[in-house]
Amino acid sequence: MPHFLLIILALAAAIVMHELAHGVVAYWLGDHTARWAGRLTLNPLKHIDKTGSIIVPLVLAVGQFLTLGRVEFLYGWAKPVPVNPVNLRLGNYRNARRLMAIVAIAGPVMNFVLALAGGFAMHVAVAMHSIRLLDFLAYFIQINLVLGLFNLIPLPPMDGGRIAVGVLPLPMAMKLAQAEKIGIAAVLLLLFVLPLTLAQFGIQFDPFREMMGLVLPAAERVVLVLTGNGIGNN
Template identity: 40%
Template sequence: MQNRLMELLLFYPLFLFSLSFHEAAHGFMAEKFGDRTARIFGRITLNPLAHMDIVGTVMLPIFGILTGAPVIGWGKPVPVDPSEFRGDVRRSSLWVAAFGPLSNFFLAVVFAILVRLTYAAVPYILPNLVPGGVLSSVIGISLSIFEMGVILNLVLGIFNMIPLPPLDGGTVLRGILPVASLRGYDKFSRYSFFILLALFVSGLLRYMLIPVFFVANYLLP
């Protein structure tokens, strides 16, 4: 239990940062397409308080950390007004949705680079390391955080790309489907919450970890 609490102290702030980055990325891209709604509502920020959802930002991720289950979650939906978009609305909506998961994949690469840089620096500072000393502890904790950052952001990115609304993947899929298919897809979308709930309760979401660990093995030394 003590280890789980330590993971919570290290992991949850990292989760809040990654989630805030994800949500701010949606607002940033919407603004690039002409919609300033997210800016007006203060959602283009890394302040996690602006993005918190009691279930997706607090209850579910903390449950995952404390139980060892996959850490998934979401923030409050970023307000977007498609009528403000310049150009093709479906294309703009697709990119606004996709930019959230893409921002997590970007963070995963950044954290992987930090892991590699830390390992590369160790031989140069090894003579100054004292087992159990402050510097050793700082390096160890930093590596744990960076490695967690890779895994967490891959999980968030892949989870949000599941092609079911209200996840980003649902909006992306809607943006690439033929117009003739949209009515049927919108009808199917009514059941997406129950499908996601079934995936979570049945444990099938754990299979999402297969591509996560495959990519992580490629990114990490």
């Protein structure tokens, strides 16, 4: 199987599980909106977002192929799972803002758990002498870490922004929440569209790659060590 397809499979699994985690936690906290919408499912077709699942990965793939001659990495997202904060409760606790923060953090936590699961699965791949499975797991770990870390950016509608809205003092939270209308457009423009456009003119500006270059290797190292794949374990 070509590496590009391995990346697609890893990305699809990561974003579906990310959104499913939001829906399941919201369901546990009393909101059944996602279930009624048919979103508590592993069927990827139910989670496709035109921009996040098709356009952004395609633009990234084409941009990398044109500038690097290969596709190294893809990013995307699924259609957000619907959540009605009014329905959320934890026992007698019904602070919707705080409980939405719990729903929000479930997505990145799921990605980090999946990255660890991928690390443990590497032992199976080694025992099977399966290079292709090892390649898939390497992409799977990397994509889940990128998705988890990227979503912790404290700007709505990223999960990190919704977490911040849930824990900040109310006046600050309200101001931050207002940024959600322009948040995703600003993120796409700054981190994806602008770098690819400038690259056509020979200008290197890629804050997303720089940011991931700083934190991703350390995160990957942590996963490998925690799952017994670190130096000295062979």
